[in-house]
Amino acid sequence: MIRRTIFALLVLSLIFSIQLVNAQDNGFTDTFDDPALPGWEHSPNAYVENGVLRIESGGFAAIGGVWNDFEMIVHARRIGDDDLAVRYSWRDESAYMLRVGMESIVLYRQVGDNLVEFGTTPQTVPPEEWFEILIFAAQGNHTIHINGEPVIQANDPDPLLEGGVGFLADDGVIVELEDVTLFPLGDEAPIEQPTDEPEETDPSVEAPQLGELTWVRTGGPPGGLGYDIRYNFDDPNIWYATDNFAGLHISVDNGLTWELSTTGIPPQSGPSGDQIPIFCLTIDPHNAQILWAGTDGTGNIYKSVDGGKTWEEKDNGVTLDYDQLSFRGFTVDPRSSDIVYAMGETTNGATGSIWEPKGGFIFKTTDGGENWQLLWDGGIPNSSLTRYMWIDPRDPNVLLVSTGIFDRGAVGQVPEEQVETNIDPFGGLGILKSIDGGQTWRELNEDNGLTSLYVGSLYMHPENPDILLAGTGHNVPDGALAHFKETGSSPLGVFRTEDGGESWIRVIAPSQDALGEVYSSVEFCPNHPEIAYAGSGGAVYRSEDAGLTWTQMAGGPQGWGPPGVVAGAPIDMQCDPRDPNRIFANNYQGGNFLSEDGGITWQNASQGYSGAQVITVVVDPTNAARVYAIGRSGVWRSDDGGTSWIGLRNVDDLQFWSPEWGGGAFDPSQPDRVLVGGEPIIEMQDDGTTWQAYQMPPNFGPFVGTVVFAPSDPLTVYAGPASHNTMVHSESFAGMGFARSDDGGISWEYAGGEQFENGPTLGIAVDPIDPQTVFAATQFGVFKSTNGGGQWTLVPGLPEGASHSVAINPDDPQQVFAGVDMIGFYLSQDGGNTWNQLVAGLEPNGSHRDIVFDPTNSQIVYVADLLSGVYRSEDGGQTWVKINTGLLNRAVTGLGISGDGLHLYVATNGAGVFRLDFNGEPPTPVEGIEPEQAIESQPEATPVEETEEETGGEPETLVQEGEGGANLPCVGGLIFPILFIVAFKSLGARSEKKRSC
Numbered sequence: 001m002i003r004r005t006i007f008a009l010l011v012l013s014l015i016f017s018i019q020l021v022n023a024q025d026n027g028f029t030d031t032f033d034d035p036a037l038p039g040w041e042h043s044p045n046a047y048v049e050n051g052v053l054r055i056e057s058g059g060f061a062a063i064g065g066v067w068n069d070f071e072m073i074v075h076a077r078r079i080g081d082d083d084l085a086v087r088y089s090w091r092d093e094s095a096y097m098l099r100v101g102m103e104s105i106v107l108y109r110q111v112g113d114n115l116v117e118f119g120t121t122p123q124t125v126p127p128e129e130w131f132e133i134l135i136f137a138a139q140g141n142h143t144i145h146i147n148g149e150p151v152i153q154a155n156d157p158d159p160l161l162e163g164g165v166g167f168l169a170d171d172g173v174i175v176e177l178e179d180v181t182l183f184p185l186g187d188e189a190p191i192e193q194p195t196d197e198p199e200e201t202d203p204s205v206e207a208p209q210l211g212e213l214t215w216v217r218t219g220g221p222p223g224g225l226g227y228d229i230r231y232n233f234d235d236p237n238i239w240y241a242t243d244n245f246a247g248l249h250i251s252v253d254n255g256l257t258w259e260l261s262t263t264g265i266p267p268q269s270g271p272s273g274d275q276i277p278i279f280c281l282t283i284d285p286h287n288a289q290i291l292w293a294g295t296d297g298t299g300n301i302y303k304s305v306d307g308g309k310t311w312e313e314k315d316n317g318v319t320l321d322y323d324q325l326s327f328r329g330f331t332v333d334p335r336s337s338d339i340v341y342a343m344g345e346t347t348n349g350a351t352g353s354i355w356e357p358k359g360g361f362i363f364k365t366t367d368g369g370e371n372w373q374l375l376w377d378g379g380i381p382n383s384s385l386t387r388y389m390w391i392d393p394r395d396p397n398v399l400l401v402s403t404g405i406f407d408r409g410a411v412g413q414v415p416e417e418q419v420e421t422n423i424d425p426f427g428g429l430g431i432l433k434s435i436d437g438g439q440t441w442r443e444l445n446e447d448n449g450l451t452s453l454y455v456g457s458l459y460m461h462p463e464n465p466d467i468l469l470a471g472t473g474h475n476v477p478d479g480a481l482a483h484f485k486e487t488g489s490s491p492l493g494v495f496r497t498e499d500g501g502e503s504w505i506r507v508i509a510p511s512q513d514a515l516g517e518v519y520s521s522v523e524f525c526p527n528h529p530e531i532a533y534a535g536s537g538g539a540v541y542r543s544e545d546a547g548l549t550w551t552q553m554a555g556g557p558q559g560w561g562p563p564g565v566v567a568g569a570p571i572d573m574q575c576d577p578r579d580p581n582r583i584f585a586n587n588y589q590g591g592n593f594l595s596e597d598g599g600i601t602w603q604n605a606s607q608g609y610s611g612a613q614v615i616t617v618v619v620d621p622t623n624a625a626r627v628y629a630i631g632r633s634g635v636w637r638s639d640d641g642g643t644s645w646i647g648l649r650n651v652d653d654l655q656f657w658s659p660e661w662g663g664g665a666f667d668p669s670q671p672d673r674v675l676v677g678g679e680p681i682i683e684m685q686d687d688g689t690t691w692q693a694y695q696m697p698p699n700f701g702p703f704v705g706t707v708v709f710a711p712s713d714p715l716t717v718y719a720g721p722a723s724h725n726t727m728v729h730s731e732s733f734a735g736m737g738f739a740r741s742d743d744g745g746i747s748w749e750y751a752g753g754e755q756f757e758n759g760p761t762l763g764i765a766v767d768p769i770d771p772q773t774v775f776a777a778t779q780f781g782v783f784k785s786t787n788g789g790g791q792w793t794l795v796p797g798l799p800e801g802a803s804h805s806v807a808i809n810p811d812d813p814q815q816v817f818a819g820v821d822m823i824g825f826y827l828s829q830d831g832g833n834t835w836n837q838l839v840a841g842l843e844p845n846g847s848h849r850d851i852v853f854d855p856t857n858s859q860i861v862y863v864a865d866l867l868s869g870v871y872r873s874e875d876g877g878q879t880w881v882k883i884n885t886g887l888l889n890r891a892v893t894g895l896g897i898s899g900d901g902l903h904l905y906v907a908t909n910g911a912g913v914f915r916l917d918f919n920g921e922p923p924t925p926v927e928g929i930e931p932e933q934a935i936e937s938q939p940e941a942t943p944v945e946e947t948e949e950e951t952g953g954e955p956e957t958l959v960q961e962g963e964g965g966a967n968l969p970c971v972g973g974l975i976f977p978i979l980f981i982v983a984f985k986s987l988g989a990r991s992e993k994k995r996s997c
Contacts, residue, residue: 028063028182039063053177055169057082062090062166063182069138071183071212071885072165077130080173088137090163098135098144098152100125107144107152109160109263109310116310118263119144119154130178136885138214143886153274153888154263157250157309183212210872214886215906215914216922218642219258222565222604223590223633224611224910228281229574231255232307234288236577239584240281240308241592244296245889245910246611247276250308254576255584255594258609260888264311268298271847271866272890275910280387282330286337292369294327294342301327301342303369314369320361320377322346331389335396338368341375341438343401345385345408354475355416357381357409360429362389362401362438375438384410384429384453390460390468392500397437400444400501403429404454406474406518406569412453423483426474426491428453433501449504451491456571457522461546462529469547470495470504471534473518484515494519494534496547507543508550514538518569520588522547525575533583533599535570540585540599553599562604564647566634567593590633607644610912615705615724616664617896617907621855622671624898624923627905628688629913630664632724635676637688640925642905642913648688660724663706667744669714675745677704677719683745696721697750699757700737707745708764710771711810716788717741718774719748720761733779733802735760740789751789755780762804763850767813775816775832777803782818784832797835799823804866807851809876811858817877819848825863827877841880843868850894854901862904864892870906870916887914898923 028039035048042061047054055061057080067088078084083101090096096118097108107119125131125146134145140159144152165182169175225244232238239255242248247265249258267274277296284290291304293311301315318325324347333339346359359380363372378384384403392398404410412427419425430445430453445453450472457471473492476484484490492515494508510517517536524546525531532543539555554560561567568589576582581598584605590612594605613632620626629636629645636645663677676682680693681704696704696719705722719741723734738752738761752761756778763777772788775795779802783792795818802821809815816828818835822845826835846865854860861873863880869890871880884890889911896905903923904916917923 027184028065029180031179032177037061051178053180055167055175055177057169057171057174059175060166060168061177062087062164063180065164066162067165067182067184068162069184070135071137071214072133072135073179073181074133074135074167075130075178076133076167077176078125078127078173079176080127082170082172084173084175085168085170086133086135087166087168088135088163089160090166091161094160095163096137096142096160098133100133100146102127105144105146105151107142107154109156111160116264117312118142118156118310119152120266121151123151127173134885136214138886141886141888143888145884148882150274150884150890153267155260156263157259157261183209210881210883210918213883213916213918213920215884215888215916216642217260217886217888217911218610218638218913218915219608220606220610220638220642220912221612221614221629221633221636221645221647222592222606222610223613223631223912225588226568226571226586226590226592226611227279227588228572229584229586229592230281230283231574231577232288233283233285238307240283240291241586241609242278242281242293243590243609243611244277244279245270245275245613246609246912247278248281248293248308249609251609255592255605257607258592260608261308262311263309264304264313265293265300265302268295268300270889270891270910272868274889274891280327280329282332284332284337285334286332290337292330292332292340292342294330294344296326297324297347299325299327301369301372315372316370317365317372318342318363320346320374322359322380323348325361326385328385328387329389331391333396334391334393338366340365340369341389341399342372343386343389346377346380348380353409353416354407355409355413355419355425357411357413358385359383360386360403362386364438376432376441378411378429381409382411384408386432387456388458390458390465392465394465395435397435398500399432399434399438400458400460400468401432402455402458402470403432404474405456406454406520410454419479420477421479422477423479425477425480426452426454428474431455431458431470431501444501444504448502449506450495451506452493456518456520459522459524459532461524462526464529466498466500467546468497468501469507469522469524469532469534470497471519471522473516473520473536475518476516481516488512490515490517492517492519494522494541494547494550507547508534508541520569520571521573521585523573523575523583525580526577528575528580531575531580533573533575535573535585537567537569537589540570540595542599554595554602560602561591562593562602562647564634564649565591565593565604566649567591567602568633604645604647611910612912613724613909614893614907614913615662616677616894617905617913618664618666618674619896619898619903619905620671621666621668621899624900624903625925627896627913628664628674628676629907630661630676631907632660635661635664635682635684635688638913641903641923642915646688648684660703662703662722662724663719665707665709665717667714668709668711669744675707675709675717677707679703681707681719681745681748694746694748697737697739697748699750700739700748702735705735705760705762706764708766710766710774711768713771715742715744716766716771717745718751718764718766718776718789720764720776720778722760722762726760726762733760735779737761738776738789751785753792755783755792755794762802763806765806765808765816767808768810769813773813775806775808775818777806777818781820782806782832795828795832795835797828797833798826805848805851805863807853809858810853810855815876817851817861817863819846819851819863821847838877838880840878841873841882842871849892852895852897852904854897855899856901860901862895862897864895864906866891866893866909870895870904883916889914 043059045056045059046061083099086098109118136143140156230240239251247262250261269275269277279296302311303314327344329343342363360378362376364375388402414425452472454474461467490510493506495504521535532547534541541550568587570585571588616630635648667673674684683692706720710716719739721735738756739748740751759779765775767773806818850864869884889908891909894907
């Protein structure tokens with residue numbers, strides 16, 4: 001296929017050259033009614049026959065003019081076994097080419113003689129079947145749909161120039177085109193200065209048609225499952241960050257803003273299949289243009305030779321007999337770029353438990369990734385995952401490999417049913433060491449001084465390979481934590497060796513107030529190795545003597561991070577090689593954060609990079625640019641339509657320590673008042689700067705997943721519970737209870753019957769006229785109450801199954817919509833007594849997560865499907881159209897629409913928030929706040945200072961543990977603001993014992 005592609009491009013460039021003229025003003029449509037083919041250049045064997053453009057073998061046809069950002073829809077078919085090709089942005093020296101063939105669909109990028117596979121999918125279309133191609137190309141983003149389904153999504157950080165559009169038939173195929181339509185995409189309108197007057201639409205300016213609209217990826221809020229953070233050795237202004245949901249992002253401005261860069265890495269995971277699960281990334285120390293990246297769960301390795309702009313799969317020989325294979329790290333041999341090691345994790349029968357045993361492996365290539373050989377397979381349950389490998393540069397046969405991480409099981413742990421009560425459930429493997437290049441291995445463990453064998457982070461001193469730091473720990477269950485408190489000691493900590501790992505001493509140990517502290521990252525600064533950092537979910541530490549003694553720089557009862565943000569677990573830290581005070585932390589809870597003062601204060605450095613699992617998005621009904629995003633990385637507000645985000649976390653009260661939130665709603669009687677669902681209900685006012693917590697009734701929880709005001713009586717509020725896994729996954733269910741408030745959300749009472757005792761409530765709809773009539777979408781179906789939750793009945797006529805969504809037409813209380821998970825979407829015209837399934841335009845077997853009505857026209861309805869994206873109906877739900885162009889992640893969990901109906905926001909599982917502007921213009925920013933100042937407008941962080949009253953004495957500097965295991969003096973007062981580490985019952989907080997990331 002590659003040879004045919006190059007030949008076709010060369011031939012076409014030689015015999016057909018379009019004079020490039022500006023012709024992208026009014027678009028182009030041809031249904032081939034005119035045999036003269038006006039506006040086309042074509043070969044002699046391309047002609048119109050019976051209203052169809054027929055291109056015989058080896059022929060071509062091309063549309064005149066220049067096309068830059070556009071959307072193209074083509075109805076075509078292939079007759080024969082070879083490929084149909086579409087070429088666009090075509091000039092003599094460059095083009096993009098989409099090839100639809102018997103074996104795959106591939107998008108290429110060609111510059112001169114260099115042809116790079118840009119995106120691929122094994123999906124194809126049988127010969128002689130008519131099919132629809134949709135190509136969306138704008139500002140380097142490319143989305144290819146076949147028959148309405150996205151099959152390729154790619155980003156070119158260095159977009160080709162505008163050019164022509166053409167169609168080619170390979171030698172063994174005839175191509176037929178029924179019609180071709182191109183829509184030019186205009187530049188986004190400039191932001192106008194805000195005024196006190198409402199927005200007005202100029203009637204002389206025609207709004208874009210629905211097919212011309214594309215979703216805006218806001219790149220926020222921060223969140224996701226961050227993993228590695230790296231810099232380019234040749235140019236430290238270039239940084240790379242990976243995320244298990246959002247893939248790989250590159251920054252070229254020293255880590256301040258980020259762009260997606262996954263060209264050549266296809267979407268391959270997540271509910272909708274759109275996530276790009278890049279876990280790990282390594283830069284070749286011999287050639288900084290060579291990068292290695294590995295995926296989570298799918299067992300793929302990708303290599304870039306152009307600094308991360310494009311990628312090629314390089315995993316020949318990677319085979320293991322397990323259900324899932326994840327890569328956790330790469331190490332390049334100091335002798336050669338061709339010798340690379342790949343470490344990772346194997347899984348069988350994943351249950352989602354953090355105590356599920358995992359296996360580990362090491363692969364090796366000696367030919368630059370063309371072939372891989374298995375070097376070590378520890379097996380399940382006899383080993384532990386592997387992540388970091390360090391090679392002694394003095395003797396490259398000496399290898400040290402870290403094993404384990406804080407949320408995975410390992411060899412030696414107790415059976416899972418005993419984990420919560422056992423005082424020592426952990427097990428673990430420790431560090432593997434080989435002195436013969438990996439032919440044989442031995443374990444470094446308790447006998448070598450490591451008291452915790454889950455070594456999530458390992459770092460070698462850049463100048464003395466005998467010195468290494470190890471960050472250790474595992475989430476601590478209740479029984480073990482009680483034992484730690486009883487004995488006053490914990491095995492977790494940061495360890496240091498001076499003899500290549502043969503003996504270790506603990507240099508940081510958990511304080512008495514935080515005996516479950518997990519140390520998830522350690523780091524030496526590359527050009528200032530006397531400076532070292534260590535991080536946990538609760539604190540950041542710094543050493544100025546190569547890790548011998550340590551000082552806590554940030555953290556305390558509220559954790560660490562930028563103002564208003566719960567940082568999560570720093571899974572990787574990286575010093576700027578030019579400045580040891582400049583340190584990045586990429587976080588397991590999501591978000592990339594930066595300190596420029598040695599770890600004392602932190603700022604958000606995630607603009608454009610988001611893997612956030614957002615559960616709810618709510619739009620200010622009076623201001624389309626103000627939006628709140630609520631989810632697993634906290635509560636965030638944007639005042640400029642999602643361009644920038646402000647973290648909203650009040651730390652004055654310790655009950656607000658959780659970073660994970662669920663439902664949210666504006667008070668219709670007080671637009672500056674928002675209720676947000678966490679473990680309690682949180683009332684936010686004054687733009688989120690004033691918080692008040694209101695406790696939920698007993699037998700309700702674990703979190704408030706949905707909260708809804710009664711439209712006719714804002715004092716009546718309903719709330720439903722769910723776990724966070726329930727809110728973002730399609731097959732997970734946990735939660736109990738149902739609650740009602742009669743005073744606007746201040747006090748709450750239980751309002752659920754036995755139907756709500758053992759399952760979550762996932763959607764609520766209140767009658768627009770009668771606040772006592774309410775529908776609840778639950779794990780066990782849709783229920784209705786006509787007395788405010790006093791009694792409930794299962795609505796008749798719906799299939800048996802879970803429901804995530806229910807909504808009532810605000811202008812017709814008899815019209816009710818509901819989704820039945822994995823079965824269908826339904827409409828009742830009589831208040832829920834009878835139902836009809838809606839099928840026209842909807843994908844079957846969806847997981848419908850949210851329903852909203854256009855506030856200006858209730859016949860316009862939107863529904864979000866976790867599996868296939870967003871749909872719009874303009875006839876009250878009778879027919880539906882997908883509106884997914886530009887929506888890179890179709891796993892939509894929530895919808896929010898502006899009061900004027902012109903701006904639709906979506907919350908996604910793994911890509912943050914997207915926005916669709918039906919008027920073709922972004923919403924006007926909030927008055928008084930410039931978009932670029934939103935993050936910086938947060939209160940300035942201050943150094944952490946612990947008072948005598950807080951700690952019982954002066955802050956202490958950490959020192960290493962002495963001989964004989966003497967107790968280690970530590971800075972006290974650490975409490976971890978992340979659910980998966982530890983609970984402090986003295987503060988009334990609750991632990992979530994199992995969590996699937």
